[in-house]
Amino acid sequence: MIRKLAASIMLGLEREFGWTFPPLVILLSMIPATAGVLTAVMVYWVGASAADRADPRWVAFLIVGASLYTHFASYIWAPLSAVSEGKASYTYPLVFISHSSLSYIAGRVVASFIESSFTAVLALGAATLAVKALLGVTLELSFTPLSIALFSIGMIVGLLAALGLGLMLAAYAIFVTRLEWGLPVYISGILMIFSEAIFPSSALPAPLPIIAESLPFTHIIRAARAALIGPLSLYPAEILAAALLGFAWFLTGLAVYTYSEGIGRRRGYIDYRVV
Amino acid sequence: MANVVAENLTRVFETKSGRLLALDSVSFEVQTGEVFGLLGPNGAGKTTLIRILTTLLLPTYGRALVGGFDVVKEAKKVRSIIGFSSSSERVGFDFVTARRNLWFFSQLYGTPTGEANRRIEELAALLEFQDQLDRKLYTLTTGYRQRLNIARAFINDPQVVFFDEPTNGMDVFSAKKVRELFVKEAKTNSRTIFLATHNMFEAEEVCDRVAIIDRGRILAIDSPENLKSSLSKPVVLFETDIAGASISDPTRLDGVVGGTIKVDNENETAKIRVILRDEDFLERVLQLLEKRGIRVFNYQRIEPTLEDVFISLVGAGFAERERGIEA
Ligand SMILES: Nc1ncnc2c1ncn2[C@@H]1O[C@H](COP(=O)(O)OP(=O)(O)O)[C@@H](O)[C@H]1O
Ligand SMILES: [Mg+2]
Numbered sequence: 001m002i003r004k005l006a007a008s009i010m011l012g013l014e015r016e017f018g019w020t021f022p023p024l025v026i027l028l029s030m031i032p033a034t035a036g037v038l039t040a041v042m043v044y045w046v047g048a049s050a051a052d053r054a055d056p057r058w059v060a061f062l063i064v065g066a067s068l069y070t071h072f073a074s075y076i077w078a079p080l081s082a083v084s085e086g087k088a089s090y091t092y093p094l095v096f097i098s099h100s101s102l103s104y105i106a107g108r109v110v111a112s113f114i115e116s117s118f119t120a121v122l123a124l125g126a127a128t129l130a131v132k133a134l135l136g137v138t139l140e141l142s143f144t145p146l147s148i149a150l151f152s153i154g155m156i157v158g159l160l161a162a163l164g165l166g167l168m169l170a171a172y173a174i175f176v177t178r179l180e181w182g183l184p185v186y187i188s189g190i191l192m193i194f195s196e197a198i199f200p201s202s203a204l205p206a207p208l209p210i211i212a213e214s215l216p217f218t219h220i221i222r223a224a225r226a227a228l229i230g231p232l233s234l235y236p237a238e239i240l241a242a243a244l245l246g247f248a249w250f251l252t253g254l255a256v257y258t259y260s261e262g263i264g265r266r267r268g269y270i271d272y273r274v275v
Numbered sequence: 276m277a278n279v280v281a282e283n284l285t286r287v288f289e290t291k292s293g294r295l296l297a298l299d300s301v302s303f304e305v306q307t308g309e310v311f312g313l314l315g316p317n318g319a320g321k322t323t324l325i326r327i328l329t330t331l332l333l334p335t336y337g338r339a340l341v342g343g344f345d346v347v348k349e350a351k352k353v354r355s356i357i358g359f360s361s362s363s364e365r366v367g368f369d370f371v372t373a374r375r376n377l378w379f380f381s382q383l384y385g386t387p388t389g390e391a392n393r394r395i396e397e398l399a400a401l402l403e404f405q406d407q408l409d410r411k412l413y414t415l416t417t418g419y420r421q422r423l424n425i426a427r428a429f430i431n432d433p434q435v436v437f438f439d440e441p442t443n444g445m446d447v448f449s450a451k452k453v454r455e456l457f458v459k460e461a462k463t464n465s466r467t468i469f470l471a472t473h474n475m476f477e478a479e480e481v482c483d484r485v486a487i488i489d490r491g492r493i494l495a496i497d498s499p500e501n502l503k504s505s506l507s508k509p510v511v512l513f514e515t516d517i518a519g520a521s522i523s524d525p526t527r528l529d530g531v532v533g534g535t536i537k538v539d540n541e542n543e544t545a546k547i548r549v550i551l552r553d554e555d556f557l558e559r560v561l562q563l564l565e566k567r568g569i570r571v572f573n574y575q576r577i578e579p580t581l582e583d584v585f586i587s588l589v590g591a592g593f594a595e596r597e598r599g600i601e602a
Binding site for chain 1: 288326329330331332333350351354355357359361363365366367368369370371375378379380382383384385427431
């Protein structure tokens with residue numbers, strides 16, 4: 001089990017970084033991540049300045065939320081691509097008959113998480129510096145060992161939730177012969193709207209905030225804000241909610257994936273080639 | 276010991292045009308140390324059978340045991356003792372080296388690193404691709420990729436190894452290496468090699484026993500020698516001028532049990548190969564050909580091949596079967 005997982009993480013890292021010099025990979029993937037965060041900030045700043053209501057605290061809110069959102073939105077796809085690419089290269093059926101598909105998917109998620117964590121943290125730093133340089137605003141983000149540790153715990157809790165969502169997407173990939181490439185856009189869009197990445201869920205009309213509350217990502221983003229912006233007293237409840245929801249998502253993902261492997265084996269989809 | 280057992284194995288596919296019986300109540304046993312061939316034309320059901328035995332697909336009815344374990348109820352145990360390689364060209368992780376591909380799969384089977392490295396070197400030596408091990412997979416030529424794909428099937432020291440058309444599209448040299456490996460692994464390492472092929476030569480060359488399969492049914496199982504000698508009917512090859520091409524279906528000729536025809540447009544000749552009901556029909560066929568204005572340059576009785584066995588059982592050859600011609 002550990003051996004399977006470790007090998008899959010290593011393979012996943014080679015998939016993420018193997019094509020060129022690893023620091024270059026991080027640097028390149030940081031560019032769109034930082035740009036995304038800065039776009040959100042700029043849209044807010046220009047609009048709010050026009051109304052003479054520009055507030056640096058909202059900028060801090062946006063930077064933390066948008067960086068974490070980018071982080072999730074980039075690595076939840078690892079399982080889907082492991083299965084759909086794996087059908088084309090016949091590696092998925094081979095992993096399946098070695099009785100390792102779950103470890104493999106988990107390993108690929110962890111590898112992608114590692115890459116995306118570096119990117120997200122660097123994008124957060126870069127966006128903070130850019131805001132200072134461009135807008136002359138100094139953000140009240142506290143980067144202390146404690147706040148960074150709490151922020152990191154949030155990301156790790158997010159891993160469980162992302163694995164759950166990833167397993168559901170992998171389950172979907174077992175069934176399709178032709179991948180719907182619009183899917184990442186839809187799912188990322190939903191996450192962006194409901195996970196409190198760029199605006200508080202209280203801005204949503206009822207009953208939509210319920211969706212936001214049931215997403216583990218919402219609580220992780222809130223916990224991260226509590227750690228970096230404050231107040232710290234909000235952190236424990238949010239991280240606990242994130243952990244519980246994340247665990248529930250993970251179990252759901254596991255059930256959905258296991259079920260669809262069963263159907264896939266009955267109908268012959270496991271080694272059905274994606275064209 | 277019977278390492279692979281199938282009992283009334285049946286698989287139905289629901290398709291748009293209705294129910295398709297891909298495997299029809301198939302039963303057989305394969306022993307330890309045996310190279311067993313599944314010989315039949317495209318669409319016969321070979322891949323379907325292998326998919327069931329390798330736990331990729333569930334049977335609709337019937338039962339199968341691999342290494343004594345039930346493929347449905349004990350899939351996990353089956354998986355730990357089998358190896359599998361399918362013929363497709365683009366198998367594997369392109370973004371890592373050949374060695375990494377082999378290593379990765381060894382880890383999925385829990386093989387300790389030292390042991391895994393030893394096996395990788397050993398398999399690469401047997402199939403002669405040591406110098407390719409540290410190259411990224413996508414840079415390997417098709418022949419090397421295919422050899423790697425065969426080697427991977429042995430990486431977990433399996434009791435039963437399944438190959439689906441292993442030498443399809445493979446260069447002659449690689450195919451020879453692979454066939455030698457099959458025999459060696461079965462005989463010296465007591466593995467069962469289970470091989471689906473539509474290559475008669477391969478079946479004759481490496482298999483201890485061959486099951487002839489057509490439309491989901493096994494028609495005969497025996498050693499290649501016994502299968503051929505069981506064919507008491509004479510096989511005759513007529514070499515004719517291009518007019519021979521007008522015989523689209525040799526089985527329509529009186530006294531012919533089954534046959535195939537190969538037209539050589541360049542040399543304007545045709546080769547009509549027929550299995551006769553008995554010797555006495557030879558004259559009859561010669562007369563019929565003459566009557567149709569076909570000039571016979573030469574004819575001779577020839578040794579039967581496995582395809583002749585197939586033809587005598589089915590009434591049509593592989594090529595005819597694949598084009599959908601009825602017996
Ligand atoms: N998933 C599927 N759905 C419908 N029909 C299938 C499926 N897989 C195979 N078949 C059909 O089953 C028959 C046997 O196919 P297969 O086992 O691939 O034959 P072979 O490997 O001998 O060429 C063919 O008629 C094929 O079209
Ligand atoms: Mg096939």
